[in-house]
Amino acid sequence: MGPSAGERLQAALVASGLGLRNAPQVKSRRPVVTREHTGVNAADIKTTITKVAPKDFLETLSERRREDGQVLLELFGEATGERPVMWGPSMIGYGKSHYAYASGRQGDWFHLGFSPRKANIALYGLQGAPRSKALLAKLGRHKAGAGCVWVNQLRDIDLQVLRELVAHAWAQDPAAGKS
Numbered sequence: 001m002g003p004s005a006g007e008r009l010q011a012a013l014v015a016s017g018l019g020l021r022n023a024p025q026v027k028s029r030r031p032v033v034t035r036e037h038t039g040v041n042a043a044d045i046k047t048t049i050t051k052v053a054p055k056d057f058l059e060t061l062s063e064r065r066r067e068d069g070q071v072l073l074e075l076f077g078e079a080t081g082e083r084p085v086m087w088g089p090s091m092i093g094y095g096k097s098h099y100a101y102a103s104g105r106q107g108d109w110f111h112l113g114f115s116p117r118k119a120n121i122a123l124y125g126l127q128g129a130p131r132s133k134a135l136l137a138k139l140g141r142h143k144a145g146a147g148c149v150w151v152n153q154l155r156d157i158d159l160q161v162l163r164e165l166v167a168h169a170w171a172q173d174p175a176a177g178k179s
Contacts, residue, residue: 054073054085121153
């Protein structure tokens with residue numbers, strides 16, 4: 001049993017009013033996230049900022065995805081006040097964040113973003129803010145995963161709710177931790 005398993009066991013015992021004698025202090029496993037880029041990344045991270053212009057990327061997509069992508073470019077840009085940046089071959093990000101996990105792994109990433117994929121549109125960074133669940137409930141047809149929200153087409157959702165969700169998520173301090 002490794003140290004993190006011992007910490008999880010001790011945390012579970014403490015939550016039940018029990019505990020191990022002389023147990024090590026349970027450390028927070030939550031990542032530390034700040035609004036900045038440091039240039040410090042794990043060596044195996046492949047998704048980074050590229051020099052491709054988001055508008056040029058959108059021109060390579062099918063007509064439907066290009067149109068949805070242009071709407072999202074405008075919506076995210078207005079809600080954040082940031083310029084879009086391409087991350088890897090298919091993600092468009094807004095803002096800069098740095099994360100550091102308890103394991104020591106760390107890297108730079110965008111604060112909010114989207115990817116108009118062939119099968120669906122992935123929306124990043126919209127969950128975990130105080131009103132996110134309530135806004136997502138009003139969004140329309142979507143699926144939520146651990147790190148993103150997927151929609152098949154923009155016509156399936158309420159764009160005004162999406163605009164509010166993006167603005168709300170943008171206003172949150174990433175250091176407060178998203179759950």
